[in-house]
Amino acid sequence: AKECVSRGCALQCAMLSPIFRVREFSVEEAVPYTVNFTWEKEPGQPTTSAVFKRGDSIPSTKMLTFYKSDKFSLSADYENDKTANLPAGSLAHIGDFTIGPPIPLPADGSDKAKLKVKVHINLHGILAVESVQAVEETEVEVEPVVAEKSEAAKPAENGEASKDGEAPMEADAAAPAADEAAAPAAPAEPKKSVKVTKKDVPFVASLPGLGADAVTALFTMEKQLKDQDRHIEATNEAKNALEGYVYDMRNKLYGPLSDFIAEDAKPGFSSQLDKMEDWLYDEGEDVSREVYLEKLSELKKIGDPVEERYNEMSSRGPAAESLAAACEGFIRQAESVEKKYEHISAEDKAKVVSECQAAMAWLKEKQGLQETMPKHEVPVLMTHDIVKKLDTVKRVGEATMNKPAPPPPKKEEPAKEAAADGAGAGEEQKAADSEPMDTDGAANAEARAEEGSAKEEGDAPMET
Structure with a gap:
């Protein structure tokens, strides 16, 4: 069966490949x-x-x-x-x-x-x-279905001429053809269909x-078997986690974690790990999942603080460097004379410098205390404290040093003012030109008076 499947897969790959040419066939x-x-x-x-x-x-x-x-x-x-x-x-x-x-x-x-x-x-x-x-x-x-007669078979009516201009046929000659056309067709026989x-x-x-009751019982049994399988799998995972922790912690105890556990506690913890290994292959071969989890929790109460001190030692240095670099950068920006920082007041800049200096002083003090403490004791300087201080410095520094400059005041352009003055003078001149002058009115009045007096003289009778 495996050989058949392998041959079929190889042949299918060859059919799908553009490199090989396979004769067409079908599997039925x-x-x-x-x-x-x-x-x-x-x-x-x-x-x-x-x-x-x-x-x-x-x-x-x-x-x-x-x-x-x-x-x-x-x-x-x-x-x-x-x-x-x-x-x-x-x-x-x-x-x-x-x-x-x-x-x-x-x-x-x-x-x-x-x-x-x-x-x-x-x-x-x-x-x-x-x-x-x-x-x-x-x-x-x-x-x-009887087919209708075509238009071409119809005789010419009223003796009209054809399209070719030929004269109509005589009535005697056309009569037999009309009788033949008008004769009824022979009746068709009806067809039969199925x-x-x-x-x-x-x-x-x-x-x-199986009956309905038997099928229901089998479904219930199947569900119980599935639940049992899940429980067995979870139990095996808990057992493997306990066994893996014993082996891993015992190897690290006299390796990278050696300096982070007290010398007087190291033999006792190592002995506890050995006893747990012996228990796993004896009494703990077949116990419930809860027992494995409880045993693992007992070991982690001792091992987790040791691993935490080791992890703190690895992450504390980079976090401190990030805090120092951020403080130095904000101090340089606050003391800078660049034009992009001119709009920031001296009081705001002083707040940034004060915050950065306080963070640097705190870091220096904590680092001094941490250097005097042995590695197997609880650290006084934790990485999460450094990260929290870094967030505070960034929040104060970025809010102040990235403050946008106020927009410059608006200035009126002199060309627009001159244009406005010229427009006002033109309107005044236009209004003055539209008003009539008094001299012209007086002259027109005199001319009309002279014309009237001349007319009166002309109408009067001439003396003899």
């Missing part, structure tokens, strides 16, 4: 065992037929035809002979299928109905009856299997 599943169907052709006369033979391609569908007037049963079985090679202890019987009632009889009065039973084997080799239908075939007459009517027929499948 086959029926593993011959399936026989048995039914009674007549009462007391069982008939058996091999519907699906061993080696046939699957999935496969077959249609079985029966002529029945009442309900009947189909029995499906695997062929159980010496050549079948059924697995030992397996059932040869697949199931029984009861078809009907009712069985719908044809409308023409026949005493038996034609039944089509559709059976199918899927890709997994599982047999099933998919449907049962009663098929009725009746002949019906279909009226023939009308197929299908009706679903109910059926019941009786398959060998």
Whole structure:
């Protein structure tokens, strides 16, 4: 079986690869065992037929035809002979299928109905009856379709001339052709066709299997087994964690962790680890998960502070360097004379310098105390304290030194002022030009008075 799988995988890889050229082929599943169907052709006369033979391609569908007037049963079985090679202890019987009632009889009065039973084997080799239908075939007459006469066959009316300009035919010559065209066609014989009517027929499948209570009991048992497996896995994980901690801590105790545990406590802790190892392979071989967790907690009460002091020693230096670098950088910015810091007041700059100097003094003091203490004691300078102090310095320094400069005051442009003054003077001049002058009004009045006096003189009669 492994060789078959390997060959198939290699061939599939060659088919998918653009480098190799493989002849086209297909892999088809086959029926593993011959399936026989048995039914009674007549009462007391069982008939058996091999519907699906061993080696046939699957999935496969077959249609079985029966002529029945009442309900009947189909029995499906695997062929159980010496050549079948059924697995030992397996059932040869697949199931029984009861078809009907009712069985719908044809409308023409026949005493038996034609039944089509559709059976199918899927890709997994599982047999099933998919449907049962009663098929009725009746002949019906279909009226023939009479074709209409074309426009070209119609005779010319009223003796009109054709499109070619030819004169119309005489009435005597056109009469026979009109009579022939008007003669009725011979009646066509009606055609017959077959009308197929299908009706679903109910059926019941009786398959060998367990009852509902047995299935429920098996589901419950399966759930219990799964819970048991999970509990065993969690217990093994707890045991492995305890065993790994014993080996790891014992190796580090006289290695990297040697300076971080007191000399008088080191032999006792090492002896406790040895005893725990002996217990694991004796009494602790098969105990509950809670016991392993409790034993591990007892060891960690001693080992965790030692590892914490070792980790603090590794992380304290880089954290202190980061704090010192941040303080020095903010102090340089506060004491700088660059133009981008001119808008910051001297009081704000002094606050930044004071905060940085206080942090540096605190760090120097704590570092001095820490250097005088042995490594196996609780540190006075912790990494998380340094990180907290660094956050405070950054918050004060960045809020002050990154403060944006105020915008410059707005200045009015002299060109705009001059344009505004010129516009005002032009409007005043325009208003003055629109008003009439007094001299012109007086001259016009005198001219009108002279014209009136001359007119009066001309109208008066001349003296003789």
